Amino acid sequence: xxxxxxxxxxxxxxxxxxxxxxxxxxxxxxxxxxxxxxxxxxxxxxxxxxxxxxxxxxxxxxxxxxxxxxxxxxxxxxxxxxxxxxxxxxxxxxxxxxxxxxxxxxxxxxxxxxxxxxxxxxxxxxxxxxxxxxxxxxxxxxxxxxxxxxxxxxxxxxxxxxxxxxxxxxxxxxxxxxxxxxxxxxxxxxxxxxxxxxxxxxxxxxxxxxxxxxxxxxxxxxxxxxxxxxxxxxxxxxxxxxxxxxxxxxxxxxxxxxxxxxxxxxxxxxxxxxxxxxxxxxxxxxxxxxxxxxxxxxxxxxx
Numbered sequence: 001x002x003x004x005x006x007x008x009x010x011x012x013x014x015x016x017x018x019x020x021x022x023x024x025x026x027x028x029x030x031x032x033x034x035x036x037x038x039x040x041x042x043x044x045x046x047x048x049x050x051x052x053x054x055x056x057x058x059x060x061x062x063x064x065x066x067x068x069x070x071x072x073x074x075x076x077x078x079x080x081x082x083x084x085x086x087x088x089x090x091x092x093x094x095x096x097x098x099x100x101x102x103x104x105x106x107x108x109x110x111x112x113x114x115x116x117x118x119x120x121x122x123x124x125x126x127x128x129x130x131x132x133x134x135x136x137x138x139x140x141x142x143x144x145x146x147x148x149x150x151x152x153x154x155x156x157x158x159x160x161x162x163x164x165x166x167x168x169x170x171x172x173x174x175x176x177x178x179x180x181x182x183x184x185x186x187x188x189x190x191x192x193x194x195x196x197x198x199x200x201x202x203x204x205x206x207x208x209x210x211x212x213x214x215x216x217x218x219x220x221x222x223x224x225x226x227x228x229x230x231x232x233x234x235x236x237x238x239x240x241x242x243x244x245x246x247x248x249x250x251x252x253x254x255x256x257x258x259x260x261x262x263x264x265x266x267x268x269x270x271x272x273x274x275x276x277x278x279x280x281x282x283x284x285x286x287x288x289x290x291x292x293x294x295x296x297x298x299x300x301x302x303x
Contacts, residue, residue, distance in 0.1 A: 003033040003088065003107060004186070005081035009073040010094040011042040014051055016233065017094040021056050024098055031104040036060065036084060040077040042067040070182070071198030071207035078192055086189050093183040097231040105228040106186040109174045117191035117220025118212070120180025121228040122168050130168065131232055133184070134177035134224045136161040137213060138256070143269050147276040163224075172226035179212025179222060183232040191220055199259075204245075206252035213260055243288040250277075250296040273300040 006024055010017045021037070028035045038060040041048050049063045062080060064073065078089050088110065090103060106119050123133035138161060144150070145160045156162050167175050185208065195214050198207045212222055250273065257266050274297040281293035 001034070002036055002081075002084045002086035004035045004090045004103065005078070005084060005086035005088070006035060006037040006090045006092060006103075007074055007077035007081065008037065008039050008092045008094055009042065009070055009077065010039060010044060010048050011067060012044045012046045012048065013094040014044070014046045014048045017048060018051060018055065020092065020094055020096050020098075021052070021059065023096075024092070024103075025056075027098045027100070027103050030100060031107075033104060033107060035090075035103070036081070036086075038062065038077045038081050040064065040073040042069075042073050069200065069203035071202050071204075072200040075197040075200060078197055082189070082193075089187050089189060089192055091182070091185045091187065092230075093232065095233040096183055099229040099231065102228040102230050103186075106225050109223065109225040109228075110186060110188065113174070113221070113223065115221045116174075116188075116223050117195075117215050117218070118180065118185055118187045118222045119174070119228075120177070120186075120222075120224045121184045121230040122170065122224070122226045123181065123183060123230055123232045126231060126233045130165060131234070132162055132181070133168070133232075134163055134180045134222075135209075136163075137178045137260075138209065138253075139261070140265060140268055140272075143253075143272055147272055168224065168226045170226060170229065174223045174225045176221050177224050178216065179209050180224060181232075182208035183234070184230045187215075188220075191215060191218075194218065202252050202255060203248060204252065205249045206256045210256055210259065243292040246289075246292050247295050247299075251299050254299050270300045270302070273297070 024037055039052050040062045042064050043066050052059055052061050074091055102121055110116055110119050120133050123131040125131050141159050142161045154160060163177060195218055199210050202210060215222060257269050277293045277297040281290050284290050
């Protein structure tokens with residue numbers, strides 16, 4: 001039985017993935033845990049598959065001939081790793097670097113809290129700046145923050161789904177949250193099995209929010225372990241297709257709202273989004289963005 005199966009989904013992030021895998025290998029050696037790693041590549045064209053095969057022959061490699069999406073690829077990796085009977089799945093983005101002791105601290109925190117089904121780490125950007133790694137479930141308020149100017153001091157507040165930065169202090173104790181960012185998540189294998197993993201209808205974005213919602217509804221706690229630090233560069237794959245990524249984000253948000261909110265909240269959110277995106281389409285001179293804004297408005301209108 002493994003202590004943890006590391007699952008990394010990649011798409012055209014060759015060098016970042018190499019750095020990520022090196023950090024995982026180093027952490028595995030230091031931690032003393034029994035760990036194996038699976039990379040699921042979503043049809044990269046930058047030599048990712050060849051790099052993994054050449055430099056990391058001990059890593060289990062799954063090379064897809066198409067891109068099934070982030071959630072589906074993670075599920076694919078967890079299904080493949082399940083045969084090794086891991087206690088935990090450690091889901092990592094390819095644009096992360098695991099700091100010393102991070103995985104060991106996550107496993108220890110979960111071992112000490114049998115009611116916890118998932119744990120996230122303290123995330124920092126590549127330059128060391130703080131990065132929010134956990135949020136409250138989104139409602140109308142957070143939609144408004146994404147669409148309209150708000151007083152700067154409120155962006156860090158619970159009104160915008162944020163937890164206090166002081167809670168993430170490196171010496172802080174684990175604390176409960178609604179959901180953790182999908183860049184780094186340690187989940188109990190039994191929780192993954194009983195909740196079904198990611199909903200594969202979400203191609204990219206919001207899949208971790210939906211899963212967190214279902215885990216919480218199943219009675220499990222979700223925590224952040226501030227002493228476990230992971231670097232997350234962020235957006236390495238999505239920057240390759242900015243306009244399409246914007247559409248993907250708001251399409252997934254529409255799916256999330258329809259799945260987890262009632263008719264009234266959906267109606268209000270749809271009107272706010274459609275009105276704002278229509279106005280953006282009129283103002284922009286970028287033809288790709290104009291088309292993206294129009295498409296988002298149509299999605300929220302239910303077309």
